[in-house]
Amino acid sequence: MKELITSLANRYGVRDWKDLKAGQAACFVDSGRLRDCLRWLRDEAGYAHLSFATAIDQLERGVFTLTYALRNHERGHSLLVHSEIDRTRPVVDSIHRLWAQAWTYQREMKEWYGIDFPGSPRVDEEFVLEGWQGPPMMRRDFDSLAYSDATYAERPGRASSDPAEHMKRELYPEEQA
Amino acid sequence: MSRAKAPYIAPAERAAPDLDSGKYLVMWQGPNHPGITGNMSLRLVIEGDSVVDCETHVGYLHRGFEKLMERRLWMQNFPLVCRIAVPEPDFNEYCYAAALEELAGIEVPDKAVWLRTLSLEMIRLASFLMWIGGQAGAFGHGTIAQWSVTMRDYVLDLFEELTGGRIYHMYIIPGGVRGDVPAGFLRRVLETMDTVRKNLDDIELVMFHNVVYKMRAQGLGYIPPDWVDQYGITGPNARAAGLPRDLRKDLGYLAYPRLSFEPIVGTVSDAFERSRLRLLEMYQSIDLIRQIVDMLPARGAFRAKLPNPLHWKIPAGETYVAAECTRGEYGFYVVSDGGDKPRRVAVRGPSYTHGVALMERLARGVNIADVAGLMVSLHTYPPEIER
Numbered sequence: 001m002k003e004l005i006t007s008l009a010n011r012y013g014v015r016d017w018k019d020l021k022a023g024q025a026a027c028f029v030d031s032g033r034l035r036d037c038l039r040w041l042r043d044e045a046g047y048a049h050l051s052f053a054t055a056i057d058q059l060e061r062g063v064f065t066l067t068y069a070l071r072n073h074e075r076g077h078s079l080l081v082h083s084e085i086d087r088t089r090p091v092v093d094s095i096h097r098l099w100a101q102a103w104t105y106q107r108e109m110k111e112w113y114g115i116d117f118p119g120s121p122r123v124d125e126e127f128v129l130e131g132w133q134g135p136p137m138m139r140r141d142f143d144s145l146a147y148s149d150a151t152y153a154e155r156p157g158r159a160s161s162d163p164a165e166h167m168k169r170e171l172y173p174e175e176q177a
Numbered sequence: 178m179s180r181a182k183a184p185y186i187a188p189a190e191r192a193a194p195d196l197d198s199g200k201y202l203v204m205w206q207g208p209n210h211p212g213i214t215g216n217m218s219l220r221l222v223i224e225g226d227s228v229v230d231c232e233t234h235v236g237y238l239h240r241g242f243e244k245l246m247e248r249r250l251w252m253q254n255f256p257l258v259c260r261i262a263v264p265e266p267d268f269n270e271y272c273y274a275a276a277l278e279e280l281a282g283i284e285v286p287d288k289a290v291w292l293r294t295l296s297l298e299m300i301r302l303a304s305f306l307m308w309i310g311g312q313a314g315a316f317g318h319g320t321i322a323q324w325s326v327t328m329r330d331y332v333l334d335l336f337e338e339l340t341g342g343r344i345y346h347m348y349i350i351p352g353g354v355r356g357d358v359p360a361g362f363l364r365r366v367l368e369t370m371d372t373v374r375k376n377l378d379d380i381e382l383v384m385f386h387n388v389v390y391k392m393r394a395q396g397l398g399y400i401p402p403d404w405v406d407q408y409g410i411t412g413p414n415a416r417a418a419g420l421p422r423d424l425r426k427d428l429g430y431l432a433y434p435r436l437s438f439e440p441i442v443g444t445v446s447d448a449f450e451r452s453r454l455r456l457l458e459m460y461q462s463i464d465l466i467r468q469i470v471d472m473l474p475a476r477g478a479f480r481a482k483l484p485n486p487l488h489w490k491i492p493a494g495e496t497y498v499a500a501e502c503t504r505g506e507y508g509f510y511v512v513s514d515g516g517d518k519p520r521r522v523a524v525r526g527p528s529y530t531h532g533v534a535l536m537e538r539l540a541r542g543v544n545i546a547d548v549a550g551l552m553v554s555l556h557t558y559p560p561e562i563e564r
Contacts, residue, residue: 020494020495020496020497021496023428024496024497026495048406049406049409049411050409051409051497051499051506051508051525052508052510052523052525052529054510054521054523056512056520056521057521067510067523069497069508069510069525073422073427076427076428078497078499080495080497080510099406099407099408099409100189100404100407100408100534100538101407101408101409101529101530101533101534101535103534104529104530104533104534126236127235127236128236128239128562128563129236129239130236137241137244138243138244140247144241144244144245144248145248
């Protein structure tokens with residue numbers, strides 16, 4: 001494993017290697033070298049299986065953390081490769097030519113976080129949010145409750161009341177008078 | 178020549194049919210077509226009776242689970258996670274619970290480890306039984322669906338006795354499981370396994386020796402072994418292509434390292450081989466359940482002590498916990514920033530790759546009558562695509 005860490009650091013400036021548990025580690029790479037790093041991991045280091053790709057909104061720091069989970073089946077080891085991109089200019093290289101299913105994850109990240117992957121097939125098509133008009137819904141500053149209150153009307157007949165007050169009214173109406 | 182000997186391999190590039198030419202027909206299959214395993218749609222472009230292009234459309238079941246989880250306490254997410262994969266909810270419970278335990282440093286008692294393993298194997302069997310009904314039904318064998326759904330109900334009876342719920346169990350919780358086995362439960366498990374096994378023998382005879390089933394399933398949806406990593410294919414779909422990948426062996430979680438079993442592999446990953454392999458995995462599950470019943474500790478704690486769930490803060494960190502469900506690699510990626518709610522929970526369901534990118538590729542060139550059978554042969558559950 002030491003050899004892999006050194007190779008990644010020398011070739012792609014991979015940093016902050018952390019063993020999360022037996023058989024799983026995480027590391028960071030600059031977004032400009034992300035695609036090359038993933039290609040090398042796939043072709044030269046045996047991390048051929050892409051389990052998933054997703055993003056984490058670090059609103060407080062103004063970045064998105066991208067996470068690519070790779071697995072080396074021969075070695076029995078999983079690697080979470082992270083990369084951070086500016087939240088105000090969320091663009092990153094597409095990896096759809098590295099894995100044939102990667103475009104689906106990228107399409108999801110475009111819809112859910114507004115992260116763009118230029119050249120990725122059908123990246124601008126709706127994925128699960130058909131007809132969605134709001135901002136990317138997985139961003140931390142998107143308040144789903146406020147959106148729901150502003151977009152949808154209350155259904156009649158669904159008024160709620162304070163249980164204590166309601167029981168008082170029901171059981172002791174004379175006290176109300 | 179039989180198509181089993183020369184399976185069709187769909188081209189990598191999508192065709193761009195001229196829809197105004199009058200040669201093609203656009204047909205939507207789903208979201209309520211009986212051949213679609215759940216609420217998703219396939220937009221098919223048809224030429225004659227062959228599929229030229231296929232697009233998977235999801236979103237009919239999107240309930241924003243991952244967004245909701247970021248707004249709720251760690252423990253409040255428990256009734257939520259099981260709903261991500263309806264026919265096989267226990268994997269969500271296990272992956273989420275195990276992720277929390279790893280991040281919070283909680284040790285799970287040995288008896289709970291065994292009970293979790295029992296629960297996961299039982300739900301694997303129930304899920305396979307539901308699937309085989311759909312697979313047979315897609316090729317016109319409705320009787321098998323009636324048998325297998327009855328057998329699934331017997332397994333659900335066991336879940337009802339163990340957990341109080343038939344579909345959603347919420348049995349595996351952080352620190353262990355919600356309760357011990359009731360008196361006489363293990364005997365009833367063994368009796369049910371005998372019943373299911375006898376029924377599987379009948380299914381094997383009626384379905385896998387049927388010439389119609391053979392001719393329609395063989396060569397359909399062939400997955401070459403080099404697609405497995407390209408498309409992120411896991412589970413029986415990958416094992417049928419000859420790759421002995423099974424996370425129960427590879428990760429050795431729960432009590433699996435103490436059980437005796439080997440991954441079942443096939444030779445040619447077409448719809449027939451995948452269904453045959455899943456049938457063998459049902460027998461394997463029955464065998465594993467019997468082993469678990471034999472080795473289950475009679476005494477011991479089934480749950481570790483937890484902090485007050487209303488004030489439970491989990492130390493900052495991240496982890497990815499995966500398990501082998503019936504469809505392949507099921508995983509939860511959980512990130513904590515040290516607070517009382519998750520920073521991020523991402524769910525990795527095997528249907529995500531099988532039902533979208535892989536299905537779109539495999540459907541090209543397939544006869545429209547076989548699309549439903551192909552879809553079911555990949556064993557997809559749309560809720561885990563949409564989360």
